[in-house]
Amino acid sequence: MSDLFQSHGQPDSFPVDLLPPVVRQYVVEGAESRAAAPSIVALPVLVTLGACVGTTHKIAAKQGWIVPAMLWGAVVARSGSVKSVGYDLAHELLKHAEDQANREFENAKREYDLAEQEYRKAHAQWLKSKEEIAPPVPPEPPTGDRLVVDDQTVESLAPLLVENPKGLFLLSDELRGFFDGMGAYASGGRAGKDEARWLTLFDGRPLSVDRKTNRERIYAPMAGVSVAGTIQPGTLAKAVSGGQVESGLLARLLLVMPEPRPKRWTDAEMHDATKLAMQRLVDRLRSLEHKALNGSLESNVLRLDNEARDRFKFFVNAHGLETFKQHDSLAAAYSKLEGYALRFALIHHLAVWASGDQLSPPRSIGLESIEAGIELSRWFAAEAERVYEKIGVVAEPVLQPADQHLDRLEEWLRSKGGAATERDISRGPRRYRSGHHVEDDCKALIQAGRAKWDISRRTRHIVLAGDSDSSAENETIRVEVSPSQTDNTEGLSTTANEDGRDTISLSERNKRKVSPSPPNTASFQERIRVTI
Template identity: 40%
Template structure:
């Protein structure tokens, strides 16, 4: 059966059990096909026997030849750019085409950066007592040379430009502050010399606080004063996230410790209390500390970084991951329209201009956007289906599913506010202060894609060396079009120097469920038939799909 299941196309196999004679009498103990034929008597002509056997075959159920066979990992599906509103969608598509990379390389940092622009000024309310901030943690997994860095820099350009302007303003404020300090010191000295004065001492000027949008330092001790001065939150954007993972263990003996706990709080904008060893304020309390995280990481580094302690703590489950397959670079004259870059920069700046609501005590508070009735109905259906899926999962995937439940709402909020900033909401204003069905449907569709990616990436994280070797060979075959002969493998792979080596490794792929053998017919010129290995998931990484099911 295993050999039959490895053929392409797979044959239909039915197993016929003869447990009764033609007259309806039970088959005698130890009976076989001879007894069945003899029971036909004089009617046992070849034509009658064949017809009766065909009836028995037609009544038998086909055998599932794939039952018990290892199944290959799910094929990669391209990022569902159709769920992104304009101008983000057009920028991601154009950027991916210009760089020659998968759209996920731009989409993940883009969504995170836009969420950081919204900051803690807005939350989405799912029901009374349950609201969520637009905080996203994303990581693009890719080997060196897969265009992670160019895509990341392209997305971050408008944020970094805005940050540069803020820092220039701060430099001017710092210069003015130093002049004020000099005047204050002079005035204070004169006040001290005047023994008869009853005036209060001159008020010391307050140092200016820099507006920070982006940070690179990953230690909580360094972040705490920045967050205290920037209540909207900040974006931790690093081309390589290895340093971020390493910071969890830097001051805690390799066990993660309190830094991990603080980061978990920053994922939900909770209060953190940080005790510092130096500085004027040894204890810093940051209410609603919020940090958005985005960047790239190499597969091997991710495997080492997401050790058991970070999986157990739930740190890994909070990451939205994408691992697009490697594709060969090809020169392209494609470029991004400067107007598209300006549109994105205006969008980012517009979102950074969002202000807090004012609560009953006159204090800044996040604006809370409830769901419209249609959006609520969509989310309820998603929630119930998602819960049924989670009940069937264990371990890392169960933990990831527990966070993806709320990520649908967070992504819906980000999508909705992009639409608001772009003037894409209904003109009657009915959706200005709510999250509507269109935004919620997009958030849920994005989570469906992230769920599929989570399964792929977590499977890769648990691979053995042999599993990884076979997966990388399958990805190489897919780049070749999904079909190869043993000779092509021998010629194209250094790890298969002989025809026997190539044949053997392709047999391993068949046994592991990655594909099957197909026999090609001789050409018009004659020759011998050749065996071709056909990848089960060939070409699916480039096929369009319906992200909403």
């Protein structure tokens, strides 16, 4: 992998290592072959994966908190900065299936036209006939299997959403029309009903549209649209000045804005094996279906396993504090990124499944996927801060990166029971996996009075303040004593602990050596178990 993807700390150091292996390879080779920043490719590809899943599967953090896989994303870059690379690569993944679906629709349309002509003839003869016979039945018009669309008004998308309950994908090389369309039915350029309807489509909820032309009511019980495209910084700044910040539209957009770089030649090309593996993954995601329940379609809801749920719980609490400290506009983005962590986890889980040969996706989502979702959410949070500042939505970030790193290390430690070794940390949050920052952040956490070193074990642990059973000033040994074992602890000074077990003070321990009875002379029930 080239140095292009190794520059940690730079504005565009997109965490490609969090992506499933097949997706990661496609993003890396795609960016290298176009001499583009990895985020320009990663965001449209992630949105494409979510669009392929559509409304067929959702993820539940708990009862009542269920979100779909659909994402909204925009690559923010000026013209001439290869900003369309990700759009092109995403479109390539869907082109074959879209072409095939279009051919099938055209064939069905021709058959329908012929059947319609026959029906009209039969209907005319029936009108002339004096016999009491049932009228001919008109043919059903064909419906097209659609995913990619380019029309950006909800009224035009509504009939397609009825025909395609899995959802649609607005993949546009220029998203200006997406923002302009928000005011299509309002006066004075203000956002109209379309904006509120688009916010509904973000969550895959039912959609109801009353057409003005023929007073027709269109109802889609399951409607969702994924959005991906590019937009220039100045255009985005103008687009969100009309109320889209306050409405929450901007908060729902995942943004990437790589630093400008001149276009340059590269001999790198994407390998055919990489294309084939990714195409197979996308095709498997597109093959996912809803479940049928009482004659209607329902989403398959996947839940977090216990370990993943505990991890997400600690993230929610820490992320809530970060959100509370932000400016209003960034707080809105942070609040949506909490749910995005779940969406990323669902996409990661299903992409891993689609990379293999298992017949159907596992019903529960594990720790690896939720960790990837959390880390991706946090990367996009940092990127949102940077983009918001550049386009003038906020003056400057409220939270300093150093403070965030300590808060997140503390959060991770709490999810692990309040203590961990430095080696554990280097295998945990992405920031520490290179081996960097572990010691420095641990020292900073200790200096802030939020943790301390525990060197009473073979390997030293960092222990959160208030989470340790022992301290340097008042260390105790817990001893569980059975009624028949009082002779082994005679003369030791003990005190009652909060959990009802007795403890021996450190000063007494130094005077007497306490050890378990030898295995060959006492039963398991008669041993004294000592825990430091």
